[in-house]
Structures are given as structure tokens and as C-alpha cells.
Amino acid sequence: MSRDLHETSATVAAVILAGGASSRLGGTDKTRLPIAGATALERVLRAAPVGRRIVVGPSGEDGDVLAERHGARFVLEDPPRSGPLAALARGVAEFSEGPDEATVLVLGGDMPMLRPETLRALAERSAETTSVAALEAEDGTVQFLGAAWPLGRLRAALAEVENPDGGWAGLSLRRLYGRLGEEELATVPVTGAEGSDIDTPDALAQVRRAAGPRIALAQIEVSEQFEETVATVRFAVAEAAEQGAHLVLLPEATLSPFGTDLRGAAEAHHERFAQIVQELAEQHAIVVVAGSFTATDDGRVHNTVIVRGPNWDPHLEYRKIHLFDAFGADESRTVAPGDELVIFELAGTHVGIATCYDVRFPEQFTALAQLGAQAILLPLAWKEGPGKREQLQLLLRARALDATTVVLAADQSPPAEYTGKDARGIGRSAVVGPLGAVQQELGREPGLLLVDLDLEEIAAARAALPVLEHHVELPRA
Structure with a gap:
């Protein structure tokens, strides 16, 4: 029986942002909260249909186990706590040898209901159209941390929004997506709770009910x-x-x-x-x-x-x-x-x-x-x-x-x-x-x-x- 269950040639990598403690959850690392028998981060790791996974965030007590089980590598933002865009840039830097036409999934480590088949579909659509494919929430907003990017376009967008003195400290993901033209972004509607994150106690409770x-x-x-x-x-x-x-x-x-x-x-x-x-x-x-x-x-x-x-x-x-x-x-x-x-x-x-x-x-x-x-x-x-x-x-x-x-x-x-x-x-x-x-x-x-x-x-x-x-x-x- 194959252990390589979710491999797809359309995707070469996933960058998963797992930024640590959440003030709205009492300082708890939301990516390590248990959801139906596994942490939120592990559920994202096992959903990502790729062989190479980069987690940007602290490895914590379970990092070695997760790295071995899912072929993941943990890296930290540089400098620490610089914000999500800086974290993404750090993750992308790990693929310096990757070709521009490769596809990268950009995911949130606190989105435990993501599905392999949905992420595979996003990656395949991005590869086929050479555009960005992202999940669309029920309210019509784009899920910035549920998307597939052509690696070359992601590199270019990061370079375009970099701070004048270098780096991406204090910049939001919205800035990155704002560089995309209308024809460069395709959206896919979410099913069930797959677009949910766990930023608040209410959101956490909702995800646990759905999982x-x-x-x-x-x-x-x-x-x-x-x-x-x-x-x-x-x-x-x-x-x-x-x-x-x-x-x-x-x-x-x-x-x-x-x-x-x-x-x-x-x-x-x-x-x-x-x-x-x-x-x-x-x-x-x-x-x-x-x-x-x-x-x-x-x-x-x-x-x-x-x-x-x-x-x-x-x-x-x-x-x-x-x-x-x-x-x-x-x-x-x-x-x-x-x-x-x-x-x-x-x-x-x-x-x-x-x-x-x-x-x-x-x-x-x-x-x-x-x-x-x-x-x-x-x-x-x-x-x-x-x-x-x-x-x-x-x-x-x-x-x-x-x-x-x-x-x-x-x-x-x-x-x-x-x-x-x-x-x-x-x-x-x-x-x-x-x-x-x-x-x-x-x-x-x-x-x-x-x-x-x-x-x-x-x-x-x-x-x-x-x-x-x-x-x-x-x-x-």
C-alpha cells in the first residue's frame, strides 16, 4: 500500500505559516490546538498534497515528530515577529532553486479543515492557467492563506512590495494580493468548514463542532x-x-x-x-x-x-x-x-x-x-x-x-x-x-x-x- 497518498505533479511545495501564540486565544499557539485527535498544524500538513512542506514558525515540542512524519522543515522569520508577509518571504526563500513555473501552496497553519482534494485542485488550476488560484469564503472574501501561486509570480510580487530599506516587516498579505491584476486571480468556493481558521474562541468552537x-x-x-x-x-x-x-x-x-x-x-x-x-x-x-x-x-x-x-x-x-x-x-x-x-x-x-x-x-x-x-x-x-x-x-x-x-x-x-x-x-x-x-x-x-x-x-x-x-x-x- 502506498504511503505517498496525496502526491501530485502539479505542486512542488507548500509554505505553511504557523506564527505561534495568539492573543485572542489567551496566548496559546493556535496551530497546536487539538482538533479531532490531531493538532491544527498536523491536519494542515497531512492535507497538503505535496512532498515538500516548509513550516514558517516555531518547531515547538512536536516539531521533530511532524518533520519526520510529513517531510516538513521548520524555519523562523528573520527577524522574528515581522508579520505574515515576512514569514511568507522566508518560506519562499527555501525554494531558491525552484523553477519559476513551479507551483507553491500558501497555507495557514491554523486552517485545520483544509482538504487534500481541494488543495490539489487549486494547485492544478494554478499550474494550468499560470495564475493564482485561491479559496473564496462564503462572504466572498479571498482566503490569502488558502491559495496556489506560480513560484515566479510569487517571487515577483514579493519583490514589488518589499520595504524600501529591505525586508517585509510590518506588511500584510493584503498588500501582496493587491499586486495581482483581475485576470491573475481565480477563486474557488469553499465547501463545508474548509475555509475556517481559528483566530477566536468562537471560531475554534465552530471548527471543533465541524471536525x-x-x-x-x-x-x-x-x-x-x-x-x-x-x-x-x-x-x-x-x-x-x-x-x-x-x-x-x-x-x-x-x-x-x-x-x-x-x-x-x-x-x-x-x-x-x-x-x-x-x-x-x-x-x-x-x-x-x-x-x-x-x-x-x-x-x-x-x-x-x-x-x-x-x-x-x-x-x-x-x-x-x-x-x-x-x-x-x-x-x-x-x-x-x-x-x-x-x-x-x-x-x-x-x-x-x-x-x-x-x-x-x-x-x-x-x-x-x-x-x-x-x-x-x-x-x-x-x-x-x-x-x-x-x-x-x-x-x-x-x-x-x-x-x-x-x-x-x-x-x-x-x-x-x-x-x-x-x-x-x-x-x-x-x-x-x-x-x-x-x-x-x-x-x-x-x-x-x-x-x-x-x-x-x-x-x-x-x-x-x-x-x-x-x-x-x-x-x-
């Missing part, structure tokens, strides 16, 4: 050999925990792939698999969700998703309700259906569960949302076939819209050598926002997707599109 848990989608290849799969699961859970995830979602049928003896696998390995998942949850302090199979009294199995958390909280199981008797498959021959919806709480966020073929039944997703689900986990073992990739994305987007809910889908990565007819996944694990936008997506290879849920985005979607409130039970003939 949901970090969820990892582990797209893995499931082996027919149980011990090989266990080794893969151990690595995926450890990597997700290392990346700061509160929960890791593994695919449907992680216990044993379709086309094998599911009853035999359930009887031989389910109990041990569930115990291993529980041990991993406790070892890494993370909730683990994985597809398994449990034996039934009629000789079949339930297609079961197990949820195991640290200290046995949560400890749940969801049995797939809709069985895949379609496209030549006959799941109900070996699998018995479940009949209960499952929802649980994760770090103050309500999470529902569905499985694979369930995605074709909108009423299940709507029902989960009406029970309070703000996000729905969807483990998959999607079957290969003509048009199936397009159908999957269409269905994920439709179900997110039906329920104005974030849909988090983790599929199996198909084995390269597999030529059978049973469902072994197509990859394409995805994060879909509450208005149906695909926010992140993998290809066919194994990988890890990370998403920091933005509860304000979900609330805003439901306010704009109140389909859950408008839902009416129709009479049946």
Missing part, C-alpha cells in the same frame, strides 16, 4: 489463503492508525473471497478472524470494520460486516440484507439475508453500514440517514463486467444524494492473475460527498484513502436539499 473523525478506506487484495489475508489486514490497519485514522474500513468478504467455500471459511476462520480484528483495534486504538462470513442454521452463511473497537466499543455486526442474485450470480444459494439496519457512533458522528449490492436499494440508505447516519460505510467486492465501473460510481453518487450523506466505499483490489467469474472487486474505492460529488477515488491497485469528515458540509447539504424532511411514504397497491 468529524478521520476514516481510512483500505483497498486490499484478498487472498484465498487465510494467513496471507491476515498479514495484509495487519499491515492495512497499522498504516491507517499511523495516518491518524479513527476507523479503518476493509472490503466485503475480507475473510475469504467469493468463489471459495464460504461455509468452510466461516466455520474454520471467522472466530479467529474476529479475535484478530479485535486485537488490532486494541493494539492500534482504532475501530476496525471488515467483511466476514458467519454460519447459519440452514447450512448457508451470513455475509457479515464486523465492527470492533478498542475496549470492545463498538462491538457490532451487520448482516447484508440484499443478496446478489444478478448478472449471473446466485448469492442467495450460499448466503442468507439479514434483516436489521446497523448504526453506531464514532467520535460524535453517527455512522451506518451497508454492503455491496445494498447500494442498488435507495430506501436502505435513506432509512439509515433518517436514523441519524451522517456517513455510511460500504464494503464492496464489486463484480467485474461491462459497464460495471460506471454503474458503481453512478450508484455511489446517487445514494449519497438520496440520503445527503457521505458514502465511504472500500472495494477489493482485483488479483492481476484472476480470470474467474466470481466477484473479486474492481478497485475504485471512493469517498462521495453528501451532494453526490466524488471527492477521492483509487484505481485498481491496492491503496489507502483517508478522509476527514466535515460535519458542516453534511449539515449544509441537508439544509440546501432537505430530502429527508420531504420524504413521504407512498401507498402500496
Whole structure:
């Protein structure tokens, strides 16, 4: 699984301004305030889709850890406390060897809700247009510390506003952006709370309300050999925990792939698999969700998703309700259906569960949302076939819209050598926002997707599109 999750060729660097103590927050360093399990600065570092990150500000007690974990380098303003423009100039000086056509993200270390996909889009737009691309707040103002600049244009703008006696002490970022012509600045509207900073106690409280848990989608290849799969699961859970995830979602049928003896696998390995998942949850302090199979009294199995958390909280199981008797498959021959919806709480966020073929039944997703689900986990073992990739994305987007809910889908990565007819996944694990936008997506290879849920985005979607409130039970003939 790649650890280089957010790399993009459009961006070469990020300069993150982390200026230390804030008088409006009682002298606290606002960049080190905890937000949903990580400091504000670390959340910005892990959102920046670049390999090189320069933090202008004090390294503090966590600087060495952050530098190693995120490939960051800490530098100080020269002279200290000269203001944000001086800090930016100091950061840009670190890229003296960089070509003018390179792209640099200019970010605030107190903007913990920034998103990798948004920053990537800003960087790509700047690179394509050779202009500055910046976030635009809801009130129409430009976010100076949420922007992508061509490095050459940034250098030129800094030179144009430099003090007559040298340096940038006492100059504001507004002075820098004021040098741009109208055609040189493009803006992108913010989504949810991603444009928020934490300059005041009220702003800090708002961000903490909006910041949901970090969820990892582990797209893995499931082996027919149980011990090989266990080794893969151990690595995926450890990597997700290392990346700061509160929960890791593994695919449907992680216990044993379709086309094998599911009853035999359930009887031989389910109990041990569930115990291993529980041990991993406790070892890494993370909730683990994985597809398994449990034996039934009629000789079949339930297609079961197990949820195991640290200290046995949560400890749940969801049995797939809709069985895949379609496209030549006959799941109900070996699998018995479940009949209960499952929802649980994760770090103050309500999470529902569905499985694979369930995605074709909108009423299940709507029902989960009406029970309070703000996000729905969807483990998959999607079957290969003509048009199936397009159908999957269409269905994920439709179900997110039906329920104005974030849909988090983790599929199996198909084995390269597999030529059978049973469902072994197509990859394409995805994060879909509450208005149906695909926010992140993998290809066919194994990988890890990370998403920091933005509860304000979900609330805003439901306010704009109140389909859950408008839902009416129709009479049946």
C-alpha cells in the first residue's frame, strides 16, 4: 500500500505559516490546538498534497515528530515577529532553486479543515492557467492563506512590495494580493468548514463542532489463503492508525473471497478472524470494520460486516440484507439475508453500514440517514463486467444524494492473475460527498484513502436539499 497518498505533479511545495501564540486565544499557539485527535498544524500538513512542506514558525515540542512524519522543515522569520508577509518571504526563500513555473501552496497553519482534494485542485488550476488560484469564503472574501501561486509570480510580487530599506516587516498579505491584476486571480468556493481558521474562541468552537473523525478506506487484495489475508489486514490497519485514522474500513468478504467455500471459511476462520480484528483495534486504538462470513442454521452463511473497537466499543455486526442474485450470480444459494439496519457512533458522528449490492436499494440508505447516519460505510467486492465501473460510481453518487450523506466505499483490489467469474472487486474505492460529488477515488491497485469528515458540509447539504424532511411514504397497491 502506498504511503505517498496525496502526491501530485502539479505542486512542488507548500509554505505553511504557523506564527505561534495568539492573543485572542489567551496566548496559546493556535496551530497546536487539538482538533479531532490531531493538532491544527498536523491536519494542515497531512492535507497538503505535496512532498515538500516548509513550516514558517516555531518547531515547538512536536516539531521533530511532524518533520519526520510529513517531510516538513521548520524555519523562523528573520527577524522574528515581522508579520505574515515576512514569514511568507522566508518560506519562499527555501525554494531558491525552484523553477519559476513551479507551483507553491500558501497555507495557514491554523486552517485545520483544509482538504487534500481541494488543495490539489487549486494547485492544478494554478499550474494550468499560470495564475493564482485561491479559496473564496462564503462572504466572498479571498482566503490569502488558502491559495496556489506560480513560484515566479510569487517571487515577483514579493519583490514589488518589499520595504524600501529591505525586508517585509510590518506588511500584510493584503498588500501582496493587491499586486495581482483581475485576470491573475481565480477563486474557488469553499465547501463545508474548509475555509475556517481559528483566530477566536468562537471560531475554534465552530471548527471543533465541524471536525468529524478521520476514516481510512483500505483497498486490499484478498487472498484465498487465510494467513496471507491476515498479514495484509495487519499491515492495512497499522498504516491507517499511523495516518491518524479513527476507523479503518476493509472490503466485503475480507475473510475469504467469493468463489471459495464460504461455509468452510466461516466455520474454520471467522472466530479467529474476529479475535484478530479485535486485537488490532486494541493494539492500534482504532475501530476496525471488515467483511466476514458467519454460519447459519440452514447450512448457508451470513455475509457479515464486523465492527470492533478498542475496549470492545463498538462491538457490532451487520448482516447484508440484499443478496446478489444478478448478472449471473446466485448469492442467495450460499448466503442468507439479514434483516436489521446497523448504526453506531464514532467520535460524535453517527455512522451506518451497508454492503455491496445494498447500494442498488435507495430506501436502505435513506432509512439509515433518517436514523441519524451522517456517513455510511460500504464494503464492496464489486463484480467485474461491462459497464460495471460506471454503474458503481453512478450508484455511489446517487445514494449519497438520496440520503445527503457521505458514502465511504472500500472495494477489493482485483488479483492481476484472476480470470474467474466470481466477484473479486474492481478497485475504485471512493469517498462521495453528501451532494453526490466524488471527492477521492483509487484505481485498481491496492491503496489507502483517508478522509476527514466535515460535519458542516453534511449539515449544509441537508439544509440546501432537505430530502429527508420531504420524504413521504407512498401507498402500496
